[in-house]
Amino acid sequence: MEKKQFKGTQGEWHIGQHGGIGVQIGCGQSHYVACAYTGGRDRCADEPLANAQLIATAPELLELLIDIIKDSEFVIESARGASYYHDCNIDIEDLEVLIKKAKETVNKALGI
Numbered sequence: 001m002e003k004k005q006f007k008g009t010q011g012e013w014h015i016g017q018h019g020g021i022g023v024q025i026g027c028g029q030s031h032y033v034a035c036a037y038t039g040g041r042d043r044c045a046d047e048p049l050a051n052a053q054l055i056a057t058a059p060e061l062l063e064l065l066i067d068i069i070k071d072s073e074f075v076i077e078s079a080r081g082a083s084y085y086h087d088c089n090i091d092i093e094d095l096e097v098l099i100k101k102a103k104e105t106v107n108k109a110l111g112i
Contacts (some may be wrong), residue, residue, distance in 0.1 A: 004110050006059060009033045013056040015049070024050035062109050069102050077091065 009027045016024035022037040036051035076092055076099075 004106065006062060007109060008059070013059055015052050016055055018049065023048045025052050025056045058109075062106065065102055065106055067082065069099055069106065072099050 008096075009031065011027045013025055013027050013033060016026035016032060024032050025036065027033045027036040033051075034055050036048040036055060039049050070106045074094060076095060079092060
């Protein structure tokens with residue numbers, strides 16, 4: 001898989017200010033990239049923070065998924081020609097389906 005580039009805000013994202021109507025997700029000293037809103041009084045107080053934590057880790061998760069796809073494709077290509085392929089419990093077809101889904105997810109995240 002060719003290395004695709006994330007076109008969004010570069011750098012490490014982090015949880016910013018809490019309170020008011022939500023939790024801010026920042027990058028760097030003063031740059032905010034998103035806000036996880038509370039969604040009203042009937043929402044759990046922990047929900048915006050949990051959403052913000054997921055959003056803040058999204059660039060790292062995306063990078064990790066891209067690396068896993070690349071390494072998995074290498075393993076598949078290496079295993080196909082190996083004599084031990086038939087003796088192991090790796091289901092190459094199932095792995096290929098997972099890689100296809102992962103690629104679709106990465107493309108969705110990258111807007112491709």
